[in-house]
Amino acid sequence: xxxxxxxxxKKTFTATATVGQYxxxxxxxxxxxHGADSSGxxxxxxxxxxxxxxxxxxxxxxxxxxxxxxxxxxxxxAGDAVYAAADGKVGIAATLTEDVLVGYALExxxxxxxxxxxxx
Numbered sequence: 001x002x003x004x005x006x007x008x009x010k011k012t013f014t015a016t017a018t019v020g021q022y023x024x025x026x027x028x029x030x031x032x033x034h035g036a037d038s039s040g041x042x043x044x045x046x047x048x049x050x051x052x053x054x055x056x057x058x059x060x061x062x063x064x065x066x067x068x069x070x071x072x073x074x075x076x077x078a079g080d081a082v083y084a085a086a087d088g089k090v091g092i093a094a095t096l097t098e099d100v101l102v103g104y105a106l107e108x109x110x111x112x113x114x115x116x117x118x119x120x
């Protein structure tokens with residue numbers, strides 16, 4: 001990761017289930033979890049570390065502006081719009097069943113790479 005992430009606002013939530021580092025999360029009540037189905041399709045941001053169920057995790061909030069580090073689920077080209085995958089990674093719309101826009105990739109990636117994403 002040879003870039004400087006511009007963080008917006010961060011907030012601590014409780015993880016409903018285990019969440020991975022650099023993953024997109026959604027609200028589930030007042031807590032967070034992976035998966036676009038948990039909130040009717042509204043991503044609140046991305047985790048900056050992993051957390052077990054019932055423990056606190058810091059989330060870089062999407063509405064805070066800026067960028068976040070998020071793990072790719074497939075090959076992505078810089079400039080692509082990226083969408084939430086069920087496991088909290090991001091991918092391109094053509095290969096995902098979810099259609100929750102997270103933002104735009106600022107660098108290219110393959111599955112497993114952590115990339116900088118500009119929140120939409």
